[in-house]
Each structure stands twice: as structure tokens, then as C-alpha cells.
Amino acid sequence: MKILVTGTAGFIGAQLAYRLLERGDEVIGVDNVNDYYDVSLKEARLQRLIGHPRFTEVRQDVADRAAMANIFAKHRPERVVHLAAQAGVRYSLENPNAYVESNLVGFMNILEGCRHNAVKHLVFASSSSVYGANEAMPFSVEDNVDHPLSLYAASKKANELMAHSYSHLYGLPTTGLRFFTVYGPWGRPDMAPFIFTKKILAGEPIDVFNHGHHKRDFTYIDDIVEGVVRTLDQVALPNSDWSAQAPDPATSKAPYRIYNIGSNNPVELSRFIEIIEKRTGKKAQKNLLPMQPGDVLATYANIDSLSNDVGYKPETPVEEGMANFVDWYREFYQV
Incomplete structure (x- = not known):
């Protein structure tokens, strides 16, 4: 298939594009390669894709309406995986306008591109x-x-609502994936697995919010990509049993689906740090701090519907996944 993937310089987008190319798909990769975090890491991810005969790189901001309309009209993708977004909970407290531009305006441009093509x-x-x-x-x-x-x-909730309206109005099949904490090789520098590994190896103290009592549904990148591919291959259909009297929030009379995609196995932050300590062979220096604004105490995914519908089954234990990440980090950064 010809598949448009946005966010191909990002963590999940790069790994997904790589996987799609491996199985024979043609990928049009869109990313503006912004400086929210280390651009050199984004460029290194892209280098694994650039030069592949079925990969077309497009450096463009999804919030640019005319540019996105041109990309859709030129390439005519059969399917789209939209991963480009302004990420990060804490950064949304500092720069809220970035979330409106990327996550709302950008998503609108994606919906319009899908609708008209x-x-x-x-x-x-x-x-x-x-x-x-x-x-x-x-x-x-x-x-x-x-x-x-x-x-x-709020911007991600808005995306779900916007997608449903297009599914209802135009019959566009849409599937939203609620990602839980994704980690692994080539991961994001602004997330805990990367930050902790970097500082522990450097002998620097780490900030541990909520005194390490957070729980996160850490999900390994390969498991995530497998789930995305399976979801992409199963086009969303209307739920014929959907009732307005007892509405199911995850389905609709329109071709619309919402799924959780996680590991279904939450790990306490303090335990997660122990796993990194064991793999690095170094003890963490911890600054124990209170909970931060915007944070949630725990994330834990019920993945039954995704498992039932597409056979999704995460298989990577956090000990194995973090061992892979630490090994990648040491090799990539020559630590």
C-alpha cells in the first residue's frame, strides 16, 4: 500500500515507517523536524529511512494548510497514520499555543486531506x-x-471528537490509539526512561516526582509498532449494535474506533529506576519531589478490545526492553 505517515522523525513514526518499508509498503514520511528536542537524534532516525527506494521524505509542518493539501493531492495515499504532534504534558504549561497549532490545526489539515482524497x-x-x-x-x-x-x-481528546465528526459526516474510517508510556531504542529524550538512563550513567542526580510512587504502563516500541500495523490493516467499521440510549464511547454508528494500546502491566517508577540501575551497574542519586501539575498518579491500560479485534498481545517484559534501551543508548552516544 501507499501510506502517509506523519511524524517520521519521531520515535514511534520512524520505527513504524521502518516496519512498513520492511513489509513492502510505500511510505510518504512527513515531519518538520522541529527543535522540541535534540534535532540530531531526529536526523539519525530519518537516516535509517532516507535512501530506501519506497520512502519519500517530505519536510513540512502539518499545521501548514496549503502544504498538506498539496502533499495529499500529489501522493494520493491509500491510508494515513498521523503521529505528528506537539508532545509532552509539562511543556503544555509553558507553551500552550504550540499545542493548538500542531495538535488541533494540524489534525484538521489531516482530516481534510483524508476527506478530499x-x-x-x-x-x-x-x-x-x-x-x-x-x-x-x-x-x-x-x-x-x-x-x-x-x-x-485536552488536545488529544479534541482529536478523537474531530475524527468522529468526519467519520459521521463523510464516512471516513478513523481509528484513535491511546498510547501509554512508550519506550525503547531511539526513544524520546524528554521522557523518563531516557532522562534517567542518561543521568544515571553520567553520575548526575535524577528528579523523581511523587517520590517514585507513580505507576506507568511502560510499553516497548516493537509491541507498539505491531499494534499500530495491525490496527492500520483492519479498517474501522460502524458498530451495528451501537445505541444512542446506551452509547459506547469507543465505537459508533459511523466507521470509528478508539483503542488503548499499552502493556497492561504497570510498573512503579521506583521499580523502573531499579531496573535501569541493574543494567547500567550504577546507583541513582534521587531528588525525591512532589507530584507535578498536569501529572496523573498512574496509567494502566485495559487492552481487551484491541486484543480481541486485531490480536494485539504485548510480549516484551520491561526488564528486557530497558536492557535493549540502555545498550542502544550506550552505543549511540558512545557512553
Whole structure:
């Protein structure tokens, strides 16, 4: 297939594009390679893709309406995986406008491109952050998600609503994936696995919020990519049993689906740090701090619907996944 993937300089986008190329798909990769974090890491990810005969790199901002319309019209993708977004909960407190531009305006441009170019399926990144103030565990796609705790979370909830409206109005099949904490080789420098590994190896203290009592559903990158590919291949269909009297939030009479994609196995932050210590052979110096604004105490994914519908089954234990990450980090940064 010809597949448009946005965010191909990003962590998940680069790995997904690599996987799609391996199986024989043609990939049009869109990314503006911004400086939210280390540009050299983004460039290194792209170098694994550039030069492949079925990969076309397009350096463009998804928030640029005319540019995105041209990309869709020129390449006519059959399916789209939209991963480009302004990420990060804490950064949304500092620069909220970046989230409006990328996550709302950018997503609108993707929806319009799909609508006007007969795209057969749009898969897009949502986030576990949408669960916000919800404390019922594990998080289920049946749960209420009307109380976001950050603008980032609100923008991802908005994406789900926008996608549903296009599925309803134009019959565009859309599937939203609520990602839980993704980690592994080539990971993001602004996330805990990377920050902790970097500082522990350098002998620097790490900030441990909520005194290490956070729990996160850490999910290995290979498991995530497998789930995205399986979801992309199964086009969203209307739920014929959907009832307006007892509405299912994760499905619709329109061709629309929402799934959690995680490991279904939360790990306490303090335990996660121990795993890094063991692999690096170094003891962490910890600054124990209170919980930060916008943070949630725990994330824990109920993945039953994704498992039932596409056979998704995460298989990488966190000990193995972090060993792979630490080994990659040491090799990439020559530590």
C-alpha cells in the first residue's frame, strides 16, 4: 500500500515507517523536524529511512494548510497514520499555543486531506493522558474522559471528537490509539526512561516526582509498532449494535474506533529506576519531589478490545526492553 505517515522523525513514526518499508509498503514520511528536542537524534532516525527506494521524505509542518493539501493531492495515499504532534504534558504549561497549532490545526489539515482524497483509513495518535482525573483502574475505553488535566490531554481528546465528526459526516474510517508510556531504542529524550538512563550513567542526580510512587504502563516500541500495523490493516467499521440510549464511547454508528494500546502491566517508577540501575551497574542519586501539575498518579491500560479485534498481545517484559534501551543508548552516544 501507499501510506502517509506523519511524524517520521519521531520515535514511534520512524520505527513504524521502518516496519512498513520492511513489509513492502510505500511510505510518504512527513515531519518538520522541529527543535522540541535534540534535532540530531531526529536526523539519525530519518537516516535509517532516507535512501530506501519506497520512502519519500517530505519536510513540512502539518499545521501548514496549503502544504498538506498539496502533499495529499500529489501522493494520493491509500491510508494515513498521523503521529505528528506537539508532545509532552509539562511543556503544555509553558507553551500552550504550540499545542493548538500542531495538535488541533494540524489534525484538521489531516482530516481534510483524508476527506478530499478518498483515504481508506486514518489511524491517529491519541494518548492515555485523556483519562485525566479518572482514577478507575485499569483505564478502559468505556470510561468517561471529560476531565483532562493538561492542555495536551485536552488536545488529544479534541482529536478523537474531530475524527468522529468526519467519520459521521463523510464516512471516513478513523481509528484513535491511546498510547501509554512508550519506550525503547531511539526513544524520546524528554521522557523518563531516557532522562534517567542518561543521568544515571553520567553520575548526575535524577528528579523523581511523587517520590517514585507513580505507576506507568511502560510499553516497548516493537509491541507498539505491531499494534499500530495491525490496527492500520483492519479498517474501522460502524458498530451495528451501537445505541444512542446506551452509547459506547469507543465505537459508533459511523466507521470509528478508539483503542488503548499499552502493556497492561504497570510498573512503579521506583521499580523502573531499579531496573535501569541493574543494567547500567550504577546507583541513582534521587531528588525525591512532589507530584507535578498536569501529572496523573498512574496509567494502566485495559487492552481487551484491541486484543480481541486485531490480536494485539504485548510480549516484551520491561526488564528486557530497558536492557535493549540502555545498550542502544550506550552505543549511540558512545557512553
